[in-house]
Amino acid sequence: MSNSQYKSFLQCEAATMAKLNGEWTPPTSEALLFGQYVHAWLEGEQAFDEFKKNTPSLFTQKGQLYKQYQLADLMIEAIQHDELCMFVLQGEKEVIVTAELFGVPWKGKLDVYNPAGGRFSDLKTARSLREKVWDPEIGYCSFVEAYGYIAQMALYAEIEKRMTGRNEWLEPLIVGVSKEDPPDKAVINIDEDRMEVELEEIEQRMDRILQVKHGGEKPERCEKCKYCRATNQLNSIIHFSELVS
Template identity: 45%
Template sequence: MLKLTDENYHSKKANSEYMSVSTFKSFLPWYSYGCEAKAVAKINGEWEEEPSSAMLMGSYIHAWAEGKLDSFMANTPELFKQNGGLYAKYKHADKMIETIKDDDYMMKVLQGGKEEIITGELFGVPWKAKVDVLNDEFQTFTDLKTTREIGRDYYNEHAQEYQNFINYWGYDIQMAVYAELIKQQRELDSYYMPHIAVVDKQDPPDKAVIYFGTDWIQDKLEELEIVAERVVDVWAGKKEPHRCGKCDYCRSTKKITESIYWKDF
């Protein structure tokens, strides 16, 4: 089994040996980006996605929170002008950071060990995670999030309902899995308290610290176990992946095998 480090954490080998929350969700059709065929292609190195502007902005803010802005600037020069300032379309990220820095409570929640790699076993396979902030003294962990608008509801086409940003992006799954992995690795009898510290992209930005409690975690893990068998089998190559037919990967690799009757279109 591969020993995980910062350097190999996102490698093809790591993603083929360890399940992660992002990989697990990428197989599930009830998330806008979920497609089994695309997920397998990404794991196998057959499909790559360029990071979006939103992802790059989030990575910039995370690098600040970790105290690693210098290395981020060196590795992501496309975000920065020659004088070291951000290009205009990313400049709002600095205002989002200032929003966090100006709030004593939010800064307190972000105190602790940064980006600790944790591993464990769930649903019969090894899992990996990187925890943004892990505070053993207070038995808490915190994930730093950015979102378009904290109070906005997002329409989930699969569920046919509006959801808050936590449910829409599956952050409840992340909190439950991280809590379980920390419990296993720390050999605890109880869960650390999950938190999300979130800042949004409005001008001026809004912010919040959200705590989850722990009494729901076991129920969420049992809920995930229902779908985990197929996800794990497809991830491990034991079953063929289904194509969603709608995502960029499916459109790019689509082959027509028959005509469609116009009334069925």
Template identity: 45%
Template structure:
């Protein structure tokens, strides 16, 4: 299957390829659920759109140089009633502030230079993967652009029972590792390019950072993927039944009670 920007996120592409977001959607440690992931993959369940995703798309359209087209194609970005009718909604006006912060930082613009939205595929761990690099400078670096609520918070991982930073919590270390390996194979080199993340926050005023990952980080990320990939492959292929988490949107919407619980099962420790 040949991937384009028009079909990259399609159900057909997700059936044919593994992606980092799809991989994480199977793992409870990243808030995933096997049953929910399979239901989404086969079109049996559609997740409700989240406005934060649209804000991310807004930012990526700016990086790609297509922001004017994106605004024209998405009238829901604009208020339709009251005194602000016809104006960008407040959260997207704030996205413009985030963009302004990035545009005014020369090092950020240097990191985000190069080719945009570059699609690559490769076989890792016996399965085909797809990636899309936000900004790509062949032979030099690639960068991923992230919009975050904040960077300095701590995030509870209920599966592991520990607090994490935002990179570990959202699996961005895995994402950068897979991207680095796919890019290396695609380019036919023996060494990885160093992945970079450009992060801008939704705080007022926005904060921002450029974060890089070294070779040890890539090896560790690929190790984590390798530790879980056989189970994910078996579930995706239908060889084994997916496990329900009973906490995600899909499980809540399809839940049937099979036993009555004792109140002590709801204790935190």
């Protein structure tokens, strides 16, 4: 299991199983490429150059970023010119951590690993850091809650703790930067009580996930994602009020 696979199961079991079985490949989105560009910079000059070379769709024939991606360079500059952001992002980059959790092998990738400093860090890009985001389960909340980043950081902290045999979690920090002009930025921490709640919820959900993944349970369709829209076969007429249910 991985954090991305766990989140995918929560979003749509049917789409996740289709991906795992090689039956469907999600299309690459502009937002995904945007985030990958910024993360490639974080990995270092060589990785950044390699990413640019392998992603020609980002650039014009003159070698300039297309307009919709030019903001990414401003976001990088905003981080580079902030002493706290650069301090928090000091450490080994793209470190794999593995451990057994809830009876299942898990793997995670830490953006920045600094055990000597007592922390690990993750770089997140978002449309806005301050705007409230709607989540169907908890209502309006921060982007950190809405996009499952608390669960991700809790998982990574627990996996790293078990892998190393340490007695306590490293401090998880998020360096957030917004897709605004000029970009907003923040260094964000998460309290341990909330992380413990997230881990409890993950443990409770794992039985269903494993039954779908390995136990032959039929995956449920969300009927909202790209996979469900692409494979939907209508078998009934619905009332207009059901369109937004």
